[in-house]
Amino acid sequence: MTLDDANPNSVGPRIRMMLPSLTPREAHVVESVLAMRDFGPDTALKAIADSTGVSEAMVVKIAKKLGFDGYRGLRSALSQYNRLPAAAMHQEVSPEDTSREIVQKVFRTSIRALEETLAILDLDAFDRAVEAIYGARQRDFYGVGGSAQIARDVAHKFLRIGLRASVHDDAHMMLMSAALLGERDIAIGFSHSGNTAAVIEALQLARRNGARTLAITNYDRSPLARQAEIVLCSTALGSPLMGENAAARIAQLNILDAVFVAVAQRDYQRAERNLEKTMSAVAANRKDRTP
Incomplete structure (x- = not known):
């Protein structure tokens, strides 16, 4: 099964699991894409290439290395993943957070880990x-x-x-x-x-x-x-x-x-x-x- 066909819940974690097998430059591109809050169906290949300082061909190559048929496959799968409730659970803790916010963020991070681990479990x-x-x-x-x-x-x-x-x-x-x-x-x-x-x-x-x-x-x-x-x-x-x-x-x-x-x-x-x-x-x- 390629990542194009994967359970949407598993797309983000499966991409992250592949990071150690990428070169530092490839990993930088992938981490940048994963961190983009506005990444969606309309995000252009050129925008990714320009923001990460690599060529469009390099972005396509990375997408294929991750198991997609190309950039469009990556964009489609990651856009679906980003719309899932679990994907929105993770939020960074900030110095201004109240006790309630800290508790909610820590719990939601753990819930997300459980949801995504269940999705990728062999x-x-x-x-x-x-x-x-x-x-x-x-x-x-x-x-x-x-x-x-x-x-x-x-x-x-x-x-x-x-x-x-x-x-x-x-x-x-x-x-x-x-x-x-x-x-x-x-x-x-x-x-x-x-x-x-x-x-x-x-x-x-x-x-x-x-x-x-x-x-x-x-x-x-x-x-x-x-x-x-x-x-x-x-x-x-x-x-x-x-x-x-x-x-x-x-x-x-x-x-x-x-x-x-x-x-x-x-x-x-x-x-x-x-x-x-x-x-x-x-x-x-x-x-x-x-x-």
Whole structure:
């Protein structure tokens, strides 16, 4: 499927996902077009070329590189996308914003990330991820910084239903873990940018050792995605203050929550039994409610 035929909700995020594969000059043109508030069906090719300092032929070439049949295809698809309610949700936070405006903008950015991630989610890859995680002997999760927190949350959920899972956020620990994985195991790497060296190297080693590999990232053409057998992508629009990571984390948590539910569904009774066991194990550490 080309982007000319894509779900309108997915056009913006799919274009953004391709940015790392473009040259700096091409990326500048695309980012300029995406940032144009008045971009629409009447926006001329010459206007884009003049405003970005490139030739008209270059704009057409970029449109084709993005998966369109040419500039007209890009203009038509992006115009439809810009008219969607979700596309209007993202607004930059300003120093003059009230508390109400800040809350609304942050929430709307997250809602947009969820809407657009749902639109681009590859359900075939989702099903493959579910089967690989369910059938694995060991599940090792790798992430650094904020991505490690997502990995920890997901591993915790799987452990609660009796599926063995470990989390590593140290480069050496990731490599040691990956060195011990085999054909019956799966390594899951988290990186918003897809460029986190420690996670890439660990996934690469796990794959060499025969383990299944799954990448959770914002960019399906990133180095991490290239090392993974299965890729699940989130998407989020960045801002100077929050970056892309905050909203992307929410989208990634939702993807993995859906994976978790689908895995638990494979053997629901067993999941329920193990959940009862693990909940009972920690119940003694909880203080009774006081009247």
